[in-house]
Amino acid sequence: MQLHELMSEAEQALAAEEEATNLAFNLSRKIIRKTKTAIHGIHAGQRDPELIDSISSDLAGLVEAVAGYPKLVYGADVESAMMEFAETVIYDYALRGEEIPSYRVLEITPAAWVLGLADSIGELRRDMLDRLMKGNLPEATRIFSKMEELCDVLMTLDIKDSVVPVRRKQDIARGIMDRSRTDITTASMMKTA
Numbered sequence: 001m002q003l004h005e006l007m008s009e010a011e012q013a014l015a016a017e018e019e020a021t022n023l024a025f026n027l028s029r030k031i032i033r034k035t036k037t038a039i040h041g042i043h044a045g046q047r048d049p050e051l052i053d054s055i056s057s058d059l060a061g062l063v064e065a066v067a068g069y070p071k072l073v074y075g076a077d078v079e080s081a082m083m084e085f086a087e088t089v090i091y092d093y094a095l096r097g098e099e100i101p102s103y104r105v106l107e108i109t110p111a112a113w114v115l116g117l118a119d120s121i122g123e124l125r126r127d128m129l130d131r132l133m134k135g136n137l138p139e140a141t142r143i144f145s146k147m148e149e150l151c152d153v154l155m156t157l158d159i160k161d162s163v164v165p166v167r168r169k170q171d172i173a174r175g176i177m178d179r180s181r182t183d184i185t186t187a188s189m190m191k192t193a
Contacts, residue, residue, distance in 0.1 A: 020066050021077075027062040028077040031055055035084040042092055043126055052088060059085050060107065074109070082108035086116025091123040094146045111164040118154055118169035121147050125176050132187050144184050151177050 001009075034055045041048050059081055066072040086108055093100050103113035124147045131140035151173050154166075161167055 017069055017072075020069050020072055024062065024066045024072050024075070024077040027058065027065065028081040031058050031062065031081040032084045034058065035088040038088050039091060039123060042095065043123075043130075047092065052092065055085055055088065056106075063107075079109065079112055082112030083115045083119070086113045087119040087123065088116075090117050090150075091120040094120060094124055094150060095127055095143065097142070097146070100150075114154070114157060114164055114166055115169060117150060118166060118173055121150050121154070121173045121176055124150075125180050128180060129183065132183060137187055137191055140187065141184060144180055147177060147180060
């Protein structure tokens with residue numbers, strides 16, 4: 001092969017990878033938008049199981065679409081979509097008091113699952129505060145207990161940030177728990193006063 005033929009072959013391969021990169025970005029954004037809609041619906045008491053199922057299907061399609069490019073499968077766009085999906089599902093299951101599915105069940109990376117779990121604590125706090133504002137201390141306390149369970153297990157993770165950047169999210173979760181504990185304690189004291 002001549003040099004210009006080699007360059008042409010390389011350019012075609014890179015153009016295909018660029019197309020896959022653009023597809024990964026666009027599909028990831030679509031998935032992330034859907035997860036935000038699903039979370040908003042859950043907060044509003046309008047859980048949409050079909051939407052959550054469609055996110056799972058979209059995520060499988062994204063992974064399949066970029067399967068030929070490992071750096072995309074494990075890259076930021078796909079990982080972000082997986083993380084947001086994990087947050088949505090873990091938040092949904094935790095709020096309903098159901099057993100949290102594993103990363104294997106969700107067909108995502110362990111890192112995306114851990115980061116999604118960390119973010120779900122903040123979503124649960126919103127519901128806990130909502131219950132407190134409505135005067136439903138028992139339900140707020142139940143949600144707080146689930147938050148504690150998630151946070152406790154999150155704090156056991158001691159992995160290098162180069163593997164999964166979880167330390168900052170652990171710090172955030174700890175702060176959320178401290179504020180939430182204060183809110184629950186204050187509400188409990190006011191109820192008994």
